[in-house]
Amino acid sequence: MATKFSRQRQAIWDFIKDRTDHPTAEAVYLGVKSACPNISLGTVYRNLMLMRDTGMIRTVEVGDGVIHFDPNTTDHNHFICTNCGKVIDIDGGDVEAIKQEAAAHFTGRIQGYSAYFYGLCPDCTKSAATKTTE
Amino acid sequence: MATKFSRQRQAIWDFIKDRTDHPTAEAVYLGVKSACPNISLGTVYRNLMLMRDTGMIRTVEVGDGVIHFDPNTTDHNHFICTNCGKVIDIDGGDVEAIKQEAAAHFTGRIQGYSAYFYGLCPDCTKSAATKTTE
DNA sequence: TTCCTTGCAAATCGTTTGCATAATG
């Protein structure tokens, strides 16, 4: 499959490659519109999925029923704010240790791994503290 | 909301309460049909979601685009077989330790947690070993 | 009787796909 780097694929990659906010296909679509005014959602999906299959990016399923895309393909954890829905990277954790912990209690071979932590993100914690009541 | 325990809700609960195979709504629907021949998928969904909101069960999103339901509401990890799609509980892991590990690298308060490990389940590992060649 | 629930069917909504056309190497 000789990959032809189309303008839209390039635009999608440029848009997502440095993102840390785990955009959805819809978000990528909107974000790329300025560079490619008449790109279609289908093309965005096709390219994102292709990038995932190629290992350029990774898909993240947070539990909101929508697929999020993450250019960070190294093992890391995710935090999801139960208030605003934001998805934040938790870098620097010892992923290997977590894998070991789980592997110790399971008889199969564990290859991949993906963990989600839920709670209030720093921002939401702050604004919650502001309002004294409610 | 005074909950009226209908026959179908009872049947759904009876069906799922001891399951460890994380059935989908569809699976519950089929499994409950013997007890309630003309129950509808909608009712199954409504009840499962209600049970989740009530904390009776928990939903599990494995990455196959379908919601799985789990009567085990205690913190535990899940293993998903990349070959057969089976979802297996990993009991006995030190979930608290994993939470701590992640919390140490994040500035928000971590409340919930859910992790998925991927690989070949014992069964599939076995059958893979059987076939000398592929 | 009074709400809560159901069954049914239609409606959503995210994602996928077929196809004729356009762009890439």
Place this chain on the structure above:
DNA sequence: CATTATGCAAACGATTTGCAAGGAA
């Protein structure tokens, strides 16, 4: 030129919802 990619719109499939009728307290 031979392919690969695109845009569009229709197809899909899981989940949700409105509503009139049925069932539990």
